[in-house]
Each structure stands twice: as C-alpha cells, then as structure tokens.
Amino acid sequence: xxxxxxxxxxxxxxxxxxxxxxxxxxxxxxxxxxxxxxxxxxxxxxxxxxxxxxxxxxxxxxxxxxxxxxxxxxxxxxxxxxxxxxxxxxxxxxxxxxxxxxxxxxxxxxxxxxxxxxxxxxxxxxxxxxxxxxxxxxxxxxxxxxxxxxxxxxxxxxxxxxxxxxxxxxxxxxxxxxxxxxxxxxxxxxxxxxxxxxxxxxxxxxxxxxxxxxxxxxxxxxxxxxxxxxxxxxxxxxxxxxxxxxxxxxxxxxxxxxxxxxxxxxxxxxxxxxxxxxxxxxxxxxxxxxxxxxxxxxxxxxxxxxxxxxxxxxxxxxxxxxxxxxxxxxxxxxxxxxxxxxxxxxxxxxxxxxxxxxxxxxxxxxxxxxxxxxxxxxxxxxxxxxxxxxxxxxxxxxxxxxxxxxxxxxxxxxxxxxxx
Numbered sequence: 444x445x446x447x448x449x450x451x452x453x454x455x456x457x458x459x460x461x462x463x464x465x466x467x468x469x470x471x472x473x474x475x476x477x478x479x480x481x482x483x484x485x486x487x488x489x490x491x492x493x494x495x496x497x498x499x500x501x502x503x504x505x506x507x508x509x510x511x512x513x514x515x516x517x518x519x520x521x522x523x524x525x526x527x528x529x530x531x532x533x534x535x536x537x538x539x540x541x542x543x544x545x546x547x548x549x550x551x552x553x554x555x556x557x558x559x560x561x562x563x564x565x566x567x568x569x570x571x572x573x574x575x576x577x578x579x580x581x582x583x584x585x586x587x588x589x590x591x592x593x594x595x596x597x598x599x600x601x602x603x604x605x606x607x608x609x610x611x612x613x614x615x616x617x618x619x620x621x622x623x624x625x626x627x628x629x630x631x632x633x634x635x636x637x638x639x640x641x642x643x644x645x646x647x648x649x650x651x652x653x654x655x656x657x658x659x660x661x662x663x664x665x666x667x668x669x670x671x672x673x674x675x676x677x678x679x680x681x682x683x684x685x686x687x688x689x690x691x692x693x694x695x696x697x698x699x700x701x702x703x704x705x706x707x708x709x710x711x712x713x714x715x716x717x718x719x720x721x722x723x724x725x726x727x728x729x730x731x732x733x734x735x736x737x738x739x740x741x742x743x744x745x746x747x748x749x750x751x752x753x754x755x756x757x758x759x760x761x762x763x764x765x766x767x768x769x770x771x772x773x774x775x776x777x778x779x780x781x782x783x784x785x786x787x788x789x790x791x792x793x794x795x796x797x798x799x800x801x802x803x804x805x806x807x808x809x810x811x812x813x814x815x816x817x818x819x820x821x822x823x824x825x826x827x828x829x830x831x832x833x834x835x836x837x838x839x840x841x842x843x844x845x846x847x848x849x850x851x852x853x854x855x856x857x858x859x860x861x862x863x
Contacts, residue, residue: 523612527841529606534599538558545597550568566594594615702741728767735771743785760854782808789804798855799856806845835855
C-alpha cells in the first residue's frame with residue numbers, strides 16, 4: 444500500500460507544480476485586462492479537469508498493475524523494469540533464444556541485434572491498454588502526453604555452461620517524463636511476456652533434446668547415465684582438510700577435535716552408497732548437509748552462519764542424493780569463502796500445490812566476484828534432475844538481494860526416478 448501512496452503523491456505533486464507554473468504564466472498574460480475574471484475562472488476549471496484526469500490515470504495504472512501481477516510494490520509500479528534470467532544454454536544459443544523472443548513481441552518494430560556485443564534492442568509500439576489498437580485513452584491526460592513506443596533491451600552474459608540474460612524495459616523517452624506519465628503496466632506486461640517466452644523456448648529445447656536422446660541412446664549409454672546418478676564419492680580435499688584440522692585440534696583443543704570427528708563419522712555414515720536406485724529424501728539430505736556444515740563451522744568459526752527453514756511435512760519429499768549438498772558447497776566455495784568476514788547460508792523449503800521448492804541462498808560475493816568454478820557441478824545437477832524427474836522438476840539460479848546468489852530446486856511432491 445505504501446508504494447502505491449508514494450506513487451500517487453509523487454505524480455500529483457509533479458502535476459500540481461506544473462499547473463501552478465502554468466497559472467503564473469496565465470495570470471501574467473490576462474492580468475489587468477477586462478477578461479481577467481473570465482480567464483481566471485476558465486483556468487481554474489481547466490486545472491481541476493487536469494488534476495481529475497491525472498487521478499483517474501493513476502487509478503487506471505494501479506488497477507492494471509494489480510490485474511497483471513497481483514501485487515503492488517515498488518518493482519511492479521515502476522515504468523522501467525529490469526529482469527535477470529539464468530538459462531542453461533551456451534552463449535550462442537541464449538542469444539538466438541532472446542533475439543527470437545524479442546522479435547516476436549506483439550507490435551515489435553525496429554529490432555536491432557549485435558551478435559558480437561551480445562545485445563538486442565527492440566522498440567514496441569504502445570497502444571491503449573483497454574481499448575485495443577487505438578490511440579491513447581481519451582480520458583487519460585497522462586497517456587495523451589505519453590511516449591508512443593517502449594524500448595526493450597537484452598544483454599547476454601556468458602557463463603560456464605549457462606548464460607545470464609539481463610532485460611531492461613522502459614519508455615522510449617527521457618527519464619524525467621516518469622514524473623508526469625505512467626505506462627499503465629505496459630512494461631511489466633512486456634517483461635512477463637519475454638520471461639514466459641524464454642521459459643517456453645527453453646522447455647521446448649529440453650523436450651527436443653530429450654526426444655533425441657530417447658531415439659539414439661544405447662544400453663551402454665543408459666548404464667553410464669545410471670552410474671552418474673550414484674553419489675558415493677566424498678571430495679578428497681574436504682576429507683584431507685577435515686582430518687588435518689582434527690589432528691591439530693587433538694593437540695590444542697581435544698573437546699573440539701572430538702566434536703569434529705563425531706560430525707565426520709555422521710557425515711560419512713550418511714554418505715554411504717545406496718544399493719538400489721531409490722531416491723533419497725529432503726530430510727535425509729538435510730541431515731547429511733547439516734553434518735557437513737557443522738564440520739565447516741568448526742573450521743570457519745564465526746565466518747559461517749546458517750539459517751534453516753524446512754517444515755517437517757516436507758522432509759519426506761523425494762530428491763536425488765547429494766543434490767542439496769552440491770548447492771551448499773557452491774554457496775560456500777564461490778560465495779562465502781572468498782568474502783571477507785564470511786556470511787550466511789539459508790536453506791528454505793516451501794510447498795506450492797503439487798510441488799515443493801528448495802532454495803539455498805547466500806549473501807556472498809555473487810556473480811560479479813572472481814570464481815574458479817568450471818560449471819560442471821551445476822551442469823551435472825541439471826542433467827540428473829532431468830533424468831530423474833523429467834519435466835516435473837526444474838532448477839533456477841539468480842542473484843540474491845542485496846548480495847549473493849539464490850539457487851532454487853522445484854521438486855514434485857511424489858517423484859519417480861526415470862520419469863524423463
């Protein structure tokens with residue numbers, strides 16, 4: 444509610460200032476003339492109609508934003524939008540995907556693409572939000588003075604096996620016009636349309652890849668895929684570092700050494716390879732991951748904080764083993780360890796209708812920091828997720844606010860291995 448009130452006050456104050464300045468000019472023209480009385484009455488009437496039209500335009504803008512997004516906040520109310528989307532594609536495929544999505548926007552024109560700089564710009568002709576392909580609303584004075592086109596710009600940032608698409612959407616005009624005119628949610632709608640188009644195209648590509656694999660895969664390749672699902676490996680460096688730390692603590696702090704070895708035994712016991720193809724559960728993976736984090740907390744001390752919000756009702760959700768720990772390891776290795784002072788790891792689980800989401804977030808250095816990762820871990824994670832659940836599961840990784848990264852797994856509540 445507060446962002447809506449702030450927007451209303453901002454626009455009304457800007458128009459009131461403009462009307463006040465126009466009043467000074469009007470009085471200067473008709474002052475001390477026989478028409479001064481009539482001119483003053485006419486100006487007051489016009490000013491009232493203008494402010495009434497501005498208020499109607501504001502209500503129209505708020506109503507349309509609510510209809511499109513279902514919420515009113517500072518992000519959705521803005522006429523200038525920014526989106527960052529991670530796609531599991533290489534640079535060339537991601538650029539082709541976003542270029543096609545922008546060119547297919549309704550009323551898109553003057554498309555410009557620069558493959559070398561990985562940028563695409565499209566101008567979208569604006570029409571009235573409620574009256575179809577007509578001119579701006581006759582009763583909305585803000586729309587009368589509004590720009591006729593919006594600018595959509597996309598930039599692709601290469602990654603390791605993935606690409607990041609940054610979308611910038613806004614009126615094709617100077618920023619100062621935002622004080623007087625609103626877009627009736629056009630740019631929010633464009634942002635949602637582009638996001639849906641990217642999601643659909645990635646899903647289509649995944650389905651095509653899946654169909655190609657099903658046609659050409661051999662028994663040997665299927666065996667290799669099953670072997671890739673086994674997660675009995677324990678990172679040697681982690682074991683070496685833990686045992687070395689425990690060796691030092693046995694001389695300097697025996698009680699802490701005993702605690703560390705206890706957590707290591709718990710971790711190794713829960714990491715034993717399975718003898719069948721059954722899935723693990725969120726509760727089992729959380730128990731293993733917490734044992735892993737307890738060891739790291741002894742090594743990192745106050746530089747590592749942990750917050751876990753996983754309802755007991757979701758601990759039975761099936762998921763591939765070691766997948767949660769992979770996300771936590773990435774968050775620590777690439778986010779918190781390089782950051783001075785460390786930070787916090789959040790593990791959050793939520794239920795949504797017929798699926799659950801599991802998010803691992805951190806407040807580390809984020810995508811902009813120096814990373815020594817190869818991207819193989821996340822690539823294998825996506826492949827395992829696809830082979831295990833097919834189209835019923837997904838993975839997304841985005842920037843966290845104000846810093847860090849948030850990685851989210853979407854899992855079916857009753858998963859079945861081999862659904863791909």
